Amino acid sequence: MITLEHYIVLSTILFAIGMYGVVVRKNLLMLFFSTEIMLNAVNIALAAISNHYGDLTGQMFAFFIIAIAASEVAIGLGLLIIWYKRHGSIDLETLQSMKG
Amino acid sequence: MLEAVNISFESLNMATLTPMLVAIVGALAILTIDLFKEEMDKTLYIVLTILFLVADLSTVLGQTMGERGFFDVMLIDGLAILAQIVLLIGSIIFIPLAFSSQRFHEYRYPEFFALFLFMTAGFQFMVATDNLILIFVGLETASLALYTLIVLHNKDKSFEAAIKYFTMGALAAGFFAFSGMIFYGLTGSVELFKIFEVLEARNFEPMILILTASVFMLASFGFKMAIVPFHTWGPDVYEGSSAALAGYISIVPKVAAFVVIMRIFEGLIASGIVWIEYIFYAIVVLTMTLANIWALVQKDVKRMLAYSSISHAGFVMAAIMIGTTQANSAIFVYWILFSFTNLGAFAMLWVSHKKDSNYHERFDHPFEKFSGMVKMSPLSAVLMGLFMLTLAGIPPFSIFWGKLYLVSSAVNAGYLVLAVIMVLNSAIAAYYYAKLIVYMFMKEPETGVDGSVYMMNASISLKVMLGIAAFFTALSIFIVNPVLELSDFFIYSSGF
Numbered sequence: 001m002i003t004l005e006h007y008i009v010l011s012t013i014l015f016a017i018g019m020y021g022v023v024v025r026k027n028l029l030m031l032f033f034s035t036e037i038m039l040n041a042v043n044i045a046l047a048a049i050s051n052h053y054g055d056l057t058g059q060m061f062a063f064f065i066i067a068i069a070a071s072e073v074a075i076g077l078g079l080l081i082i083w084y085k086r087h088g089s090i091d092l093e094t095l096q097s098m099k100g
Numbered sequence: 101m102l103e104a105v106n107i108s109f110e111s112l113n114m115a116t117l118t119p120m121l122v123a124i125v126g127a128l129a130i131l132t133i134d135l136f137k138e139e140m141d142k143t144l145y146i147v148l149t150i151l152f153l154v155a156d157l158s159t160v161l162g163q164t165m166g167e168r169g170f171f172d173v174m175l176i177d178g179l180a181i182l183a184q185i186v187l188l189i190g191s192i193i194f195i196p197l198a199f200s201s202q203r204f205h206e207y208r209y210p211e212f213f214a215l216f217l218f219m220t221a222g223f224q225f226m227v228a229t230d231n232l233i234l235i236f237v238g239l240e241t242a243s244l245a246l247y248t249l250i251v252l253h254n255k256d257k258s259f260e261a262a263i264k265y266f267t268m269g270a271l272a273a274g275f276f277a278f279s280g281m282i283f284y285g286l287t288g289s290v291e292l293f294k295i296f297e298v299l300e301a302r303n304f305e306p307m308i309l310i311l312t313a314s315v316f317m318l319a320s321f322g323f324k325m326a327i328v329p330f331h332t333w334g335p336d337v338y339e340g341s342s343a344a345l346a347g348y349i350s351i352v353p354k355v356a357a358f359v360v361i362m363r364i365f366e367g368l369i370a371s372g373i374v375w376i377e378y379i380f381y382a383i384v385v386l387t388m389t390l391a392n393i394w395a396l397v398q399k400d401v402k403r404m405l406a407y408s409s410i411s412h413a414g415f416v417m418a419a420i421m422i423g424t425t426q427a428n429s430a431i432f433v434y435w436i437l438f439s440f441t442n443l444g445a446f447a448m449l450w451v452s453h454k455k456d457s458n459y460h461e462r463f464d465h466p467f468e469k470f471s472g473m474v475k476m477s478p479l480s481a482v483l484m485g486l487f488m489l490t491l492a493g494i495p496p497f498s499i500f501w502g503k504l505y506l507v508s509s510a511v512n513a514g515y516l517v518l519a520v521i522m523v524l525n526s527a528i529a530a531y532y533y534a535k536l537i538v539y540m541f542m543k544e545p546e547t548g549v550d551g552s553v554y555m556m557n558a559s560i561s562l563k564v565m566l567g568i569a570a571f572f573t574a575l576s577i578f579i580v581n582p583v584l585e586l587s588d589f590f591i592y593s594s595g596f
Binding site: 008011015018019022028031032035038039041042045046049053055057058060061064065068071072075076079080082083086095097098099 | 232233280284289335336340
């Protein structure tokens with residue numbers, strides 16, 4: 001029997017994986033993937049909680065998060081493409097002209 | 101067959117939504133004009149943007165307090181109205197800075213102005229609701245537009261700045277969603293008043309989950325406001341974006357974030373979970389002190405101002421922690437006074453902006469650029485000196501009154517140690533502002549530099565904006581009282 005707890009534990013694990021990815025990844029594309037994993041982890045939990053309460057708000061929240069994640073990707077990939085064109089790399093190390 | 105859903109138009113209470121609609125319609129109008137006739141002069145778009153923002157402001161002023169609308173998602177209370185007024189005035193005084201005498205890449209595009217209006221609408225949605233979903237949508241609308249505005253500056257540094265800001269923003273969005281999910285899971289609602297009702301009825305149990313949600317929420321808005329330890333993107337973004345936009349980033353987005361933080365944390369700090377208050381205390385003290393120490397060692401005036409605005413944000417965060425009505429009112433007094441001064445300081449950098457500057461291999465505004473400024477351009481040196489003295493909190497200029505009011509609210513609420521730390525920090529801060537004044541008034545000019553550079557980018561409207569900023573800064577002794585009464589009235593009537 002899969003209960004609410006299972007979904008929440010799954011969501012938390014995925015969120016932690018995403019957060020770990022943000023911390024360790026040096027490739028910007030992978031870093032953006034990690035933030036997407038974080039948002040989608042939350043979506044799983046929201047849908048499960050929404051079903052648990054028998055209330056649609058959580059699923060609405062999840063839909064809004066999907067839409068926002070999509071627009072974030074649009075901007076983020078746009079930025080990455082420009083950066084790749086100018087520097088030929090999307091490594092985090094290339095983003096270090098400003099420091100201190 | 102399903103019944104058609106009928107919703108009467110009156111029940112939507114569109115009056116709560118009009119201000120944002122004005123801004124959005126304005127943005128769409130600008131895009132449409134560009135579709136029909138390309139290559140219009142930027143003047144048209146600047147004037148249109150200002151007109152729509154003024155119309156927006158007048159609809160805000162016409163709103164009545166205590167209304168809800170759009171399926172009870174919108175909430176217009178005193179806080180929302182006051183915050184929208186501050187946001188819109190900040191935006192209105194930012195846009196004329198586009199009338200620079202040099203031509204810049206970003207203002208050639210009508211999209212710049214459309215995105216600017218979308219961003220304003222996003223901030224307005226953020227402050228005029230207590231629904232976590234709408235706060236999230238407004239926050240992201242505004243942030244995504246802001247990343248794009250930074251990029252439009254089209255220099256290598258601005259791309260780097262935007263990517264850094266974007267990465268941090270995406271992480272913050274994840275944190276916000278996670279925290280909202282925990283609140284929803286605990287209470288079955290995403291509306292803040294309902295969340296607090298349920299939590300109070302349950303006596304704020306289970307504590308560990310509420311604490312986790314609060315920490316994630318604080319981290320999320322910490323990223324947005326550049327609070328230590330989430331500030332790392334801040335100075336880089338200020339350096340990478342144009343001086344005008346950097347001034348904007350240091351004022352308006354933070355107001356919106358402060359209002360949301362106030363709505364969320366007022367209840368949580370009063371909840372009796374001491375850890376939330378401890379965490380807040382630590383963050384406030386760290387933000388004020390560390391940002392000041394970093395500002396001391398900066399070699400670039402713009403980066404110094406970036407760290408200084410982080411430190412000022414820490415000051416204002418202290419008021420949220422104190423949480424009395426006086427403190428909440430002080431937030432707005434402080435921020436209104438701060439926005440005029442900071443606008444003036446960044447506008448001074450903006451008028452001295454020169455394409456392909458060669459002062460320094462990396463910085464656009466190193467301290468050396470300003471050395472001996474008084475000998476070559478006395479008026480601009482005096483103006484810059486005025487803004488620096490004000491930022492340092494020297495009486496009788498504007499920020500002094502904000503600081504006074506804030507510290508007195510800390511004392512009244514019994515936070516004596518905090519008040520002492522705040523005063524000490526003001527003293528440290530005075531040092532790095534004085535450093536620029538020493539450069540301007542006491543050093544010899546560098547050879548090969550003539551005075552024209554300080555007004556390189558100036559035009560009539562930029563000078564007018566500088567005059568307005570200087571006026572409100574120098575004569576703030578006369579405007580402090582009305583501002584105080586205004587913010588007291590709005591804060592008191594919305595019960596914070």
